[in-house]
Amino acid sequence: MGATVPPPLHGVRVLDLGREIAGPLCARFLSRMGADVIKVEPPLGDPIRRANSTSGARTGESSPGHLYANEGKRSVVMDLATPSGRQVFLRLVRTADIVIENFEPQVLADLDLDYPVLRAANPGVILTSISAYGDTGPYRDFQARELTLFAMGGHMYRSGAPDRPPVRMGGHPTEVLAALGAGYATLAALRMRAAGGQHVTYSAFESQVTSHAQAMVEVSYYGMETGGDAPRGAAGIRGLLARDGLAMISAQEQQMPRLAALVGAPPELGQVDPMDRGGRRGELMERVAEWASQRTAREVYELGQGARVPASFVASPQDLLESPQYRHRNFIREVEQPELGTVAVPGLPFKWPESEVPERPAPRLGEHTVEVLESLDMTRDQILRLAAAGVVA
Amino acid sequence: MSQAPLPLHGVRVLDMGQFWAAPNAGRALADAGAEVIKVEACARPDPLRIQARGIYPDHVPGEDHWNRSGMVNERNRSKLSLTLDLSSERGKDIFLRLVGLSDVVMQNYSSRVMPGLGLGYDTLSKVNPQIIMVSVMSQGLEGPESEYVSYGQNLEQLGGISYFSGYPDDETSSVGFALPDPLAGATTALAVISALRHRELTGRGMHIDLSQREAASLVIGDSLVEYSITGEAPARLGNQEPGAHPSECYPCNGDDRWVAIVVRNDDDWARLCQAMGRPDLVGHPDFATVIGRKRNRAALDQLVSGWTCQHDPYQALALLQLAGVPSGAVLTPRELFRDPHLRERGFWERVEDPSAGVQEYYGRPHRLSMTELGTRSPTPTLGQHNRQILQGLLGMSDTDIEELESEGVIGNRPLLGSSGGMARGAQ
Numbered sequence: 001m002g003a004t005v006p007p008p009l010h011g012v013r014v015l016d017l018g019r020e021i022a023g024p025l026c027a028r029f030l031s032r033m034g035a036d037v038i039k040v041e042p043p044l045g046d047p048i049r050r051a052n053s054t055s056g057a058r059t060g061e062s063s064p065g066h067l068y069a070n071e072g073k074r075s076v077v078m079d080l081a082t083p084s085g086r087q088v089f090l091r092l093v094r095t096a097d098i099v100i101e102n103f104e105p106q107v108l109a110d111l112d113l114d115y116p117v118l119r120a121a122n123p124g125v126i127l128t129s130i131s132a133y134g135d136t137g138p139y140r141d142f143q144a145r146e147l148t149l150f151a152m153g154g155h156m157y158r159s160g161a162p163d164r165p166p167v168r169m170g171g172h173p174t175e176v177l178a179a180l181g182a183g184y185a186t187l188a189a190l191r192m193r194a195a196g197g198q199h200v201t202y203s204a205f206e207s208q209v210t211s212h213a214q215a216m217v218e219v220s221y222y223g224m225e226t227g228g229d230a231p232r233g234a235a236g237i238r239g240l241l242a243r244d245g246l247a248m249i250s251a252q253e254q255q256m257p258r259l260a261a262l263v264g265a266p267p268e269l270g271q272v273d274p275m276d277r278g279g280r281r282g283e284l285m286e287r288v289a290e291w292a293s294q295r296t297a298r299e300v301y302e303l304g305q306g307a308r309v310p311a312s313f314v315a316s317p318q319d320l321l322e323s324p325q326y327r328h329r330n331f332i333r334e335v336e337q338p339e340l341g342t343v344a345v346p347g348l349p350f351k352w353p354e355s356e357v358p359e360r361p362a363p364r365l366g367e368h369t370v371e372v373l374e375s376l377d378m379t380r381d382q383i384l385r386l387a388a389a390g391v392v393a
Numbered sequence: 394m395s396q397a398p399l400p401l402h403g404v405r406v407l408d409m410g411q412f413w414a415a416p417n418a419g420r421a422l423a424d425a426g427a428e429v430i431k432v433e434a435c436a437r438p439d440p441l442r443i444q445a446r447g448i449y450p451d452h453v454p455g456e457d458h459w460n461r462s463g464m465v466n467e468r469n470r471s472k473l474s475l476t477l478d479l480s481s482e483r484g485k486d487i488f489l490r491l492v493g494l495s496d497v498v499m500q501n502y503s504s505r506v507m508p509g510l511g512l513g514y515d516t517l518s519k520v521n522p523q524i525i526m527v528s529v530m531s532q533g534l535e536g537p538e539s540e541y542v543s544y545g546q547n548l549e550q551l552g553g554i555s556y557f558s559g560y561p562d563d564e565t566s567s568v569g570f571a572l573p574d575p576l577a578g579a580t581t582a583l584a585v586i587s588a589l590r591h592r593e594l595t596g597r598g599m600h601i602d603l604s605q606r607e608a609a610s611l612v613i614g615d616s617l618v619e620y621s622i623t624g625e626a627p628a629r630l631g632n633q634e635p636g637a638h639p640s641e642c643y644p645c646n647g648d649d650r651w652v653a654i655v656v657r658n659d660d661d662w663a664r665l666c667q668a669m670g671r672p673d674l675v676g677h678p679d680f681a682t683v684i685g686r687k688r689n690r691a692a693l694d695q696l697v698s699g700w701t702c703q704h705d706p707y708q709a710l711a712l713l714q715l716a717g718v719p720s721g722a723v724l725t726p727r728e729l730f731r732d733p734h735l736r737e738r739g740f741w742e743r744v745e746d747p748s749a750g751v752q753e754y755y756g757r758p759h760r761l762s763m764t765e766l767g768t769r770s771p772t773p774t775l776g777q778h779n780r781q782i783l784q785g786l787l788g789m790s791d792t793d794i795e796e797l798e799s800e801g802v803i804g805n806r807p808l809l810g811s812s813g814g815m816a817r818g819a820q
Contacts, residue, residue, distance in 0.1 A: 008591035033587050052635035064619035115762070134760075139734040142714050147632055147640060148721030151653040154729045155570045156642075160560065165642040166651055166723050167631050170557020171612035173572055178758070180579035180611070185759035187586040188400040188425050192763060195397045199762040206740055206758035211575035213413065213545075214448055215726035217463035220752045221448050228726030232649055239550070239565070246555065246565055250544045301551075305541040312547035314555045314564075317620035317627070320610060328536030331607045332617060344621035346614045349577075349607035350527075350584045352591050353599050 007034025007355045012190070014038070014098045016073060019046045021146075021172050022130045022204060023102030024069035025179035026186070030098070031072035032348045034357050038096075038372055039073045040089065042080070043393055045365040046070070062340060067362045071335060071345050075363035076372045077393040080111050085391040089113065090121045091376050097193075098186060102130040105140050115199040125197040126189045130182045134203035144204075149174040153208020154215065158232050166232065177211060178204040239314070240292035240300060247292055247300035247313040255309045260284060262307040263291035337361045366393045397763045399426025404589065406497040407432050407488075408472065411439045413545070413571075414605060415501040415529045416468045417578030422585060423471035424757060424766045427497075430782060431472045431773070432488070434479055435804040438775060441465045443807050450749050459807050460748035460774040467754050467772075470744060474773035475782050478802045479510050487802070488512065490787055493521045497585055501529035503542050514600040524598040525588045529581050533604040543606075545571025552609025557616065561631045576612070577605040637661075638686040639693060642723060643701040645709055651723040652701055652709040661718055662686065668716035669700040746771045776805035 012035040016027035024039070024046065031037040039046070048070075051063040076092075079085040090113075093099065099118060101108060108114045108129075115127045129135060132144035150156050150168045160167035182202040189200050209216065219227035239246040251259045260270030265287040269280055292300050297313035304311025315323070321344055326332050330347075337343040338361065369392050373383050386392045404427040408419035416431070416439070423429035433439055441447065441464045447454070448463035455461050475491075478484040489512075492498060498517060500507060507513050507528070514526045528534055531543045532551075549555050552573060559565075584601050592598060610617065616627045634640040634655055642651040656662050659681065666674045674680060674696075679689045686693055701709050706722035713720035722728075729735065730753075741753045757766060783789040783797070797803045 005591075005595045008587045008594065010594065029583065063615075064622065065615040068615040068618045133734060134738060134758075137734040137738045139714075143717055143719040144721065145634060145637075145640075145655040145657075145719045147634060147655055148653045148719055151642065151651070151721035151723045154724050154726050156653070157651075157723050157725050159570075161563075162649075164560065165632070165644070167560050167642075168558075169554060169570075169572065169612075170559075170629060171554055171614075171616065173554075173612050176612045176614075177572075177576060177579060180576065180583055181758055184421065184579060184582045184586055185761065187583070187590065188759075189761055189763070190590070191400040191586070192397055192761075195763065201760050201762075203738075203758045206735070206738075206756070207575075207579075209729055209735065209740070210755045210758060211570070211572065212726065213571060213574070214464055216730065216755055217448050217467045219726050219730045220754065221450050221463040221749070222452065224727055224730065228730075239555075241565065246550070248547055248550055250546055305538070308542060310543045310547050312543060312550040314550045315553050316556050317553060317613075317617050320553050320617060321621060323538075325532050325536045325538035326607070326610075329533050329604060329607070331604065331610070340622060342621075343618055346607070346610055346617055349580050349605070349611070350601050350603040352588065352601070354595060354597075355591070 005354045007357050008352060009033040009035035012036070012098065013096045014100060015040055015092060015096045017099060017101040017103070018130075019102065020048045020051075021065065021069055021175035022178045022182070023100050024048065025176065026128070026130060026182045027100045028069050028072060029179060029183045029348065030186070032357055034355070035098075037073040038092070038368070039070060039075045039363065040092070041075055041077050041365060043077055043390065045077070049365065061365065062337065062362065067337060067343055068345060070362040072357070072360045073363055074368035074372060075366055076369040077366035079391050080113060082389075082391050084386060084389070086111065086113065088373065088376075088386065088392065090117075092372070093118055093121045093125055095376070096122065096125055097190070098126045098128065100128045100130070100182075100186070105129070105131050105135045119197060123196055124193060126186060126193075126200060127197070128182055128186045128189075128200040128202065130178050130202045130204065132203070133205045135201045139205070146172055146174055149204055149208060152205055154212060155208065158230050160232070162232055174204050174208055177207050178202060181207050240289055242292050242295055242297040242300050242313070245297040245314055247297040247311065249288060249292075249300070249304050249309055249311045251309050256284070258307045259288065259309050262303065262309060263287045333359065335359055335361050338364070369393060399764055399766070400761070401425040401427035404428070404497065405495040406430065406499060406585075407491060407495050409498065409500040409502070410529070411501060412441060413468065413574040414577035415499050415581060417575060418529075418581035418585065419472060419499060420468050420470055421578070421582040421757070424768065429472040430491070430778070431469055431474050433474070433476055433775065434484075435476050435776070435801065435806065436478060436808040438807045439465055439469075442775065443809065450752075455748070457748055457774070457806075463749070463752070465772060466746050466749055466752065469772040470754065471769040472773060473778040473782065474776055475779055476776040476803045476805065479512065481800070481802050483797065483800065484802045485511065487783070487787065489516070489520045491782075492517050492524055494786055495521070496523070496525060496589065498524060498526045499529065499581065499585065500527070504528075504530055504534055504539055518598055518600075522598055523592065525585070525592060525601065526598070527581060527585055527588065527601045527603060529577060529603050529605065531604075532606045534602040545574040548573035548606050548609045552606050553613045553617070554609055557613055557627070557629050559629065559631070561629050561633075564629075572612070573605055573609040576608045577603070580608040636683070638683050639690065639697065641694070643694075643698045645701050645704055645706045647705050650706050652706050652713070653721045653723060654697065654713065655719040656686070657719065659683070664716040664718045665697070665713070668713045668718055669697070742768050744768055744771045747774050747777070774805065775807065776803060779803045779805070
């Protein structure tokens with residue numbers, strides 16, 4: 001079916017004051033929904049543009065994080081710390097539906113650009129503030145990074161080997177979860193727009209605490225003496241050592257007979273009581289481990305799934321870029337990025353069947369300053385004067 | 394302050410979600426004002442209701458243990474409960490009549506289940522062209538791996554998170570929680586609310602096909618971009634933040650206690666020296682620059698851990714934050730439960746569950762200034778609202794309902810015959 005109708009956020013304007021991951025990625029999710037997202041950057045740009053890549057590869061002002069979190073946006077440069085920069089920004093706020101930021105909570109107030117000021121400029125505007133700990137409470141101004149939030153959120157205490165320091169999950173788990181959740185809260189506020197704008201606040205710390213499967217429930221249900229006391233390292237090795245790496249089979253009761261057949265174990269080993277963690281379940285699992293050790297991780301995945309048993313392997317970036325399933329769904333799109341050529345960028349995990357969002361690469365710093373200011377009815381002359389004063393660029 | 398109507402007021406959701414991801418999304422929608430009806434069959438209730446190793450108050454499953462399961466009661470707050478045998482003609486008929494009165498159907502069965510019941514999107518949209526169906530699939534509804542089944546930990550591997558997790562020198566190490574479930578839950582809530590807006594533009598419903606594996610990959614999206622540029626797989630970094638030295642967990646006073654510290658630059662180093670009460674080290678030639686801190690890492694670690702060891706994690710955190718060093722204590726669930734910050738923000742909610750008694754559950758990370766979102770009612774007992782829904786929405790009589798009960802189409806106890814009471818059905 002062709003794209004026949006506009007995407008859901010068509011006609012919605014978002015100003016992205018975000019930096020690094022959580023704020024920009026939230027705005028980027030909205031851009032993938034068709035919003036017009038203008039990234040408002042300081043003269044030196046969002047620091048993510050120059051972020052160290054994990055491989056140490058040199059990508060100049062176009063770090064992988066920038067290409068990921070800022071695709072689909074326009075970029076204007078404005079020095080909000082100057083009176084005229086602030087004035088121009090407030091003019092832009094009058095045209096906007098949503099402003100997203102992830103500064104530390106005091107920053108917007110210091111710039112005299114906190115929610116009451118934005119509301120005075122535009123009563124309908126929604127300000128979404130994503131922060132580490134929320135805008136109140138004793139930790140409000142705590143300095144946080146991905147590692148420190150992962151520690152505070154309670155997931156780290158049981159990770160890694162018991163005889164080594166705790167170790168974090170890879171990637172940006174706390175920031176990405178916050179970006180998704182803040183996107184939801186922002187669109188909830190947008191549904192209330194008839195009643196006016198409002199301030200949406202989001203705490204990445206609290207989203208970590210809400211993402212425990214059972215530990216927090218145990219504390220309430222069992223009490224402070226015994227609840228949530230899984231030892232550190234309880235996560236252990238969560239997988240099977242295949243010939244060339246790690247795989248996993250997480251079969252439940254009804255999959256046990258199929259699992260036994262798959263690994264060539266006697267059928268009675270598939271009739272285990274899943275509550276019986278030792279005994280015959282252990283016997284079956286030994287057979288599974290031996291079976292897996294003679295195969296590649298990929299084979300464990302394919303053969304397991306062929307038998308309708310939940311199986312997986314540790315997929316590498318290459319595996320994901322080449323994944324026939326991802327290709328089929330066009331999850332990772334090829335975007336033409338000036339100066340770098342074709343770059344693969346993951347999209348959203350879902351789509352609206354009748355509409356498509358036009359592709360736009362991540363912007364160069366200030367690439368759209370003139371275009372956006374002209375749309376505010378500023379003359380070239382005015383813009384040049386601001387540029388000469390270093391207010392815009 | 395007078396409250397504005399809740400953002401999802403007037404939206405009705407049939408939540409067929411089970412386990413974690415989809416029910417989590419249903420709870421977010423319910424807290425925001427949607428009328429969310431949790432639909433279960435007595436012969437196939439949410440598997441978490443009848444888990445052998447479930448969480449029950451004081452470890453006592455009790456007479457009606459399916460209503461006392463902590464994992465169900467945490468993530469199905471603010472909803473209504475309806476039981477319906479969807480394999481029976483009458484059950485299907487009732488379900489489709491409800492579809493006619495609803496806005497959203499959410500489900501996370503494996504891809505064959507709904508079409509197998511004759512309740513695929515085509516059928517639903519014939520009954521109600523406005524209906525939004527959201528299928529929260531393991532890998533999507535179509536494509537070569539669409540029938541593959543998985544749980545959260547599988548998706549952590551398949552989505553690429555595991556590749557980057559754990560110690561750099563040990564590829565078998567792992568990091569302990571099934572993040573893909575909460576990620577998929579947040580993604581599902583986002584998908585539903587975007588689809589509601591899209592329906593306002595198109596005037597038509599739609600089928601949203603959501604891949605949980607893809608939601609997991611969002612966590613490492615920048616590394617996928619990087620690989621496409623360099624052709625080299627980025628490294629697994631453990632606790633290392635690129636460019637920050639040190640960036641590590643250090644031991645604290647106490648049994649297996651830790652604090653995480655990230656020194657992004659020389660300014661942070663000066664702050665760390667201040668926190669440790671060692672201003673003399675700020676300009677120390679071995680540590681003053683990032684190159685020095687990297688080269689002299691062993692000496693540095695000894696120095697920092699010598700200080701952290703003297704403090705418990707909360708004390709170390711307070712001193713580090715006073716000096717402005719990015720840091721975090723490695724907190725346990727019990728510590729979080731009484732954490733002063735969360736308590737002061739009113740994060741925990743006391744809920745009186747019908748069968749599990751008074752419990753405290755976490756609230757939500759988002760807050761709206763115009764209205765207060767919160768748990769509106771405890772998780773319902775199985776089938777608690779059968780009568781209310783069937784009479785109130787479908788105008789059924791007492792006799793109709795008694796008939797449905799005697800035919801086993803509705804009920805308020807799980808039928809545990811064939812399943813042996815255990816969780817079944819990967820997503």
